[in-house]
Amino acid sequence: MNTESFRFYIKVRTALNIEARTIHDVLHTVFGDEAPSYRTVARWAQWFREGREEIEDEERSGRPVTETTLDNIEEIRSIVNDDPHVTIAELQEHTGLSYGTVHRILSDHLELRKITARYIPKQLTDYQRNERVRICKENLSRFTEGGWRLSDVITGDESWFFHQQTGRKVSNAAWVAKDDPPPTIIRRNKPSSGTHAIKLHHDNGRAHVHQDVLDYLRSEGITIIEKNQLATKDEIEHKQKEIEEICSPIITKLYSSENNSMPNGEHVSHSNGKGPTIEEVD
Known part of the structure; x- marks a missing residue:
């Protein structure tokens, strides 16, 4: 039994002065969960008592669901690919589609979700990434073997390891696919020093770049990182x-x-x- 058939039954029973509760109970007894809810039955019974004749829905204002076309889906896909940070309001303005249509295309057809970006301290080159991966794997291997100590890490200048839980910013949210990781954003401002950081300092002299010191550190089995930033012995002596x-x-x-x-x-x-x-x- 379709929706219009239920409404026709409600119209006939209402014309016989039967209460909405009784009409709903009969429909629920016969059709179970397929029957309309009591509030729906009561609403239509009220309209029929007030003189309504039509059992079809009235035309609604706004755009029809047929706006979800392949052309519109591809247009929104192209815009999101060019700018993952675009908002639904901007998509509405660009395409002329309704909010609901844009949202339905994004979530149901393109299967996209909008999540905020992650912050990273700085942009690294491919070489720097590979070096960090290599050093981390080496340290992990030494840690597994029980030969790694934090005291083995020596910086070449006043350097510090920083850890802070950066707050999420809605303005940086981006549309990503279902299984894709969140985007990253380079943290431009330098974090203020304080108790949130682990800092490693030396005496601001040439101790950790002097060739004698480097030879000693290597003899003790300490790995020197960031070799490309070390000065040569001739440069130091000059x-x-x-x-x-x-x-x-x-x-x-x-x-x-x-x-x-x-x-x-x-x-x-x-x-x-x-x-x-x-x-x-x-």
């Missing part, structure tokens, strides 16, 4: 000479005024008159 030429006169004058006394109270004599070297001051 820079050291430049610093000594600038600092030696200042250091000589400083310790001469102190009666050639070092900060720890020991007396230092310089027979050549050139004053202490950079290594002695360090």
Whole structure:
């Protein structure tokens, strides 16, 4: 029994002054769950008592469901592929379709869902990604074998490992397929320092880039990462000479005024008159 047949029965029984509750009970007894609900029966009974004759639905305002065509589906697919962050309102404006039609095409036909993006600290090159994967696999292997320690990680300058749960931003939500991962967004602003970070510092000197130190670290089985950022021995020695030429006169004058006394109270004599070297001051 279709919908119009149920309505015709309600119309006839209402004309006989039978209450809506009785009409619903009879329909439910005969047709079970296929019968209309009591609220539907009561609503149509009220309309028939008020003089309605038609049992068909009145024409509704708005666009018909037939707007869900293959052309419209492909048009929305093309727009989303060009800009995954596009909103339903923007799709409405561009296509002229209703909100419900756009939403139905996105969810039912294209099987897309809109989720917010993940934040990453910076964009990496393919080489940097491969190096990080290689180092992580190596550390994982050493950890599994019981030979990995956090103290083995030494940075080449003031560096820090940062961990923070970045809040989600609705403005960065994007349409993605059902099984696709969420998109990523590069975090442009530098996070403020505080208790949310694990920081590893050294003395801001040349200790961790000096060739002697590097040789010692390698002899202890410590892996040096980011090798492409390390200076060569010749570069270090050249820079050291430049610093000594600038600092030696200042250091000589400083310790001469102190009666050639070092900060720890020991007396230092310089027979050549050139004053202490950079290594002695360090």
